[in-house]
Amino acid sequence: MKRLFLLLILLLLALPVSGGMHNTSNIDLQGEPEFLVAGSGGGVVAWLDSELHFLQDDGSKVSYTTTDDVTALAVDYKAQRAALIEGENVVLYGTEGVLVSANIPGEEPVGVALSSAGNYVAAGFASGSVRLWKYGSGEEMELRWTFPDDEQVLNDGQQEQIRNDLQTGLMLVLKGDYLTVAGSDQLYIVRRNDGGLRGDLGKYTFDQPPLELEMSADGKVIAVATVGKLHAYILESGERKWKFATPEANSSRALAVAPDGSLITLLHGIQTQIVSGFEPSSGEPAWNHELASAPVTTQPQMAATGSRVAISGLGPNTDDLTLLDRSGKQIGGLLTEAQSPLIGASDSTLVIATPQGIAFYTTHTTEAQADWLLADTRTIGLATGALLLVTAIGAMWWFELLEMPFGAAPPPTPPTTRQLPESSRQPLASRFPSGQSTLPRTSTPLKVKPVVAHGTAIIACPGCSAQMEVPKLGRIQKVECSECGMAGNAEI
DSSP states (O other): OHHHHHHHHHHHHTSOOOTTOEEEEEEOOSSOOSEEEEOTTSOEEEEETTEEEEEOTTSOEEEEEOSSOEEEEEEOTTSSEEEEEETTEEEEEETTEEEEEEOOTTOOEEEEEEOTTSOEEEEEETTSOEEEEEOOTTSOOEEEEEETTTOTTSOHHHHHHHHHHHHHOOEEEEETTEEEEEOSSBEEEEETTTOOBSSOTTSSBOSSOEEEEEEOTTSOEEEEEESSEEEEEEOSSSOEEEEEEOSSTTOEEEEEEOTTSSOEEEEEOSSSOEEEEEOTTOSSOSEEEEOSSOBSSSSOEEEEOSSEEEEESBOSSSOSEEEEETTSOEEEEEOOSOSSOOEEEOSSEEEEEETTEEEEEEOOOOHHHHHHHSSOHHHHHHHHHHHHHHHHHHHHHHHHHTTOOTTOOOOOOOOOOOOOOHHHHHHHHHHSTTOOSSOOOOSSOOOOOOOOOOOEEEEEOTTTOOEEEEEOOSSEEEEEOTTTOOEEEEEO
16 A cells, blocks of 8 residues: 555656646657747747748648758747848748848858848848848838948948957847847947947947847847856836856856846856846846756757746756746756757747657746646645645554554454444445445344453544444454444454
């Protein structure tokens, strides 16, 4: 009996953890994609083996074949359009296919960005320049400006300084009214409408090359991770900027910003792996969560929604994706069988690429769902296991109180007794080892060998809890309650 209870507990503890996530759909791409980008408003675009896939959380998929290798990919708010660097071309796709493409002779594109509405495309080039096009339905892309060439407030020397900075490292994100471009030494916040700089040249500088650049969906929260610091720029209510130095020098690993801009998360550490969560208003962590395992890849993945933070690429001997809530509490994990699965996030969805396909998990809960979704299955397993353990201990205590060992032989047929209601008789039968669900009647009196009693014992009636004093006969005997009339057999 004890082994059975322990086995049930172990099985419950071994259940996979959903961590407040609900799997809404899975789409098989016959392999793990090389690119996976989620739109802030839902949907995802993936590229694998010359196939571009537009995917939605209802399980729908639209696919197109690309003519060349893809080296960069960006999507609009709902992942209905995608801008790609395809060979030496900048190509804009929609769910209806190729919309338009642009090629600058003699220029090699190295980075691409797409506006939330999908009508502005920006591309960075190896020469250190950045171009922005506007696309109208059914039209060619119109080149609006080139940075830094068209920025009138910059002299020739300053323009050359910017090009040199962008040649050694270039990242770009287009959200809201701004195109944010990161070079090796500086951050350039460029106005989308005219290509002019926000702030003076040199206002946003780094002491180390950036590793990642992230931006909220409205373009008002910008975060840059260097190997030793997190830099944040808040472009609302005036402007604020702050930086956080990692306790262990040069230990930044991954960066994520929630689409609504309410949370910035940084994975850092060498000896100890820490996820720190920041509110945009403060440069001090609102919380720190120490991971149980170190990342097994040089570039672990991290994504954030308004309510969840997911970190992948952890190990060894652990779930390869850990899930935290927005307060930094670990609420679950997933075993995807991929060493470092690609992950993306929208306002309410986490998207995970696994060897089995693309899995969509919703993270927002309704009022009715909030209670049960926030308790992961491991918590439920622990609670159920504890309940089973308490039940087992209670059952063993009850049997020991009546001095009835497990495996006792069935007792002789009891004498005739008065008829009891089924509800009164059933619990007694389940607590005594007779194996009978009802008490049979017989007209033959029970004949027993006289036995000398050795004292008395006090037991409680299971029906009405009345105390009964019965003789210790050393064998199975009939016991009948004088208060409620409940009767049964017990060895006293």
